[in-house]
Amino acid sequence: KNEVEQSPQNLTAQEGEFITINCSYSVGISALHWLQQHPGGGIVSLFMLSSGKKKHGRLIATINIQEKHSSLHITASHPRDSAVYICAVGLYGGATNKLIFGTGTLLAVQP
Amino acid sequence: DAGVTQSPTHLIKTRGQQVTLRCSPKSGHDTVSWYQQALGQGPQFIFQYYEEEERQRGNFPDRFSGHQFPNYSSELNVNALLLGDSALYLCASSAGLAGYNEQFFGPGTRLTVL
Numbered sequence: 001k002n003e004v005e006q007s008p009q010n011l012t013a014q015e016g017e018f019i020t021i022n023c024s025y026s027v028g029i030s031a032l033h034w035l036q037q038h039p040g041g042g043i044v045s046l047f048m049l050s051s052g053k054k055k056h057g058r059l060i061a062t063i064n065i066q067e068k069h070s071s072l073h074i075t076a077s078h079p080r081d082s083a084v085y086i087c088a089v090g091l092y093g094g095a096t097n098k099l100i101f102g103t104g105t106l107l108a109v110q111p
Numbered sequence: 112d113a114g115v116t117q118s119p120t121h122l123i124k125t126r127g128q129q130v131t132l133r134c135s136p137k138s139g140h141d142t143v144s145w146y147q148q149a150l151g152q153g154p155q156f157i158f159q160y161y162e163e164e165e166r167q168r169g170n171f172p173d174r175f176s177g178h179q180f181p182n183y184s185s186e187l188n189v190n191a192l193l194l195g196d197s198a199l200y201l202c203a204s205s206a207g208l209a210g211y212n213e214q215f216f217g218p219g220t221r222l223t224v225l
């Protein structure tokens with residue numbers, strides 16, 4: 001079983017829909033990251049959070065440390081949101097901030 | 112600030128050859144991590160450099176080696192290339208090793224091994 005699991009693996013939505021991507025992890029973490037990757041492209045950091053909730057524009061990320069679960073929400077989705085969204089965790093403790101990644105959620109928003 | 116830069120952007124090699132990938136961290140960052148992302152997969156941690164030393168290593172063979180220079184830039188070397196080494200190689204930088212330090216990613220180097 002992977003240490004970081006995401007669902008769904010693929011998601012197709014109509015423009016304007018509210019989207020939720022889920023991430024569960026099984027290890028102690030120092031922080032959880034939500035990242036965006038466009039096809040063939042590099043990775044852009046959307047959020048880094050260790051508790052509570054963060055909001056940036058139409059994106060909202062929440063984390064429940066006790067349940068080891070995080071969600072990424074996109075409100076009023078737009079075709080330009082189409083990308084792979086990746087959840088990654090930094091492990092708690094240890095002299096490293098290496099990340100363990102989920103396999104990503106491929107989101108396609110249709111006009 | 113140019114952010115994290117990587118070179119080259121694309122590279123084609125044949126089996127058995129050797130390759131060197133380069134990464135310049137974001138200004139003010141001293142820690143560089145390398146990741147391998149196979150097609151359709153999440154990135155996998157290769158190793159991390161801090162103060163010119165390899166601080167942690169993932170489950171990769173010794174064919175994968177690296178170096179960090181005094182200016183904090185880093186190289187990833189892969190010897191005896193295999194077809195399975197074809198992937199996007201990502202570099203990430205941060206200001207120190209602490210888990211609460213945000214990491215910034217470069218655009219990646221796409222390596223194709225024929």
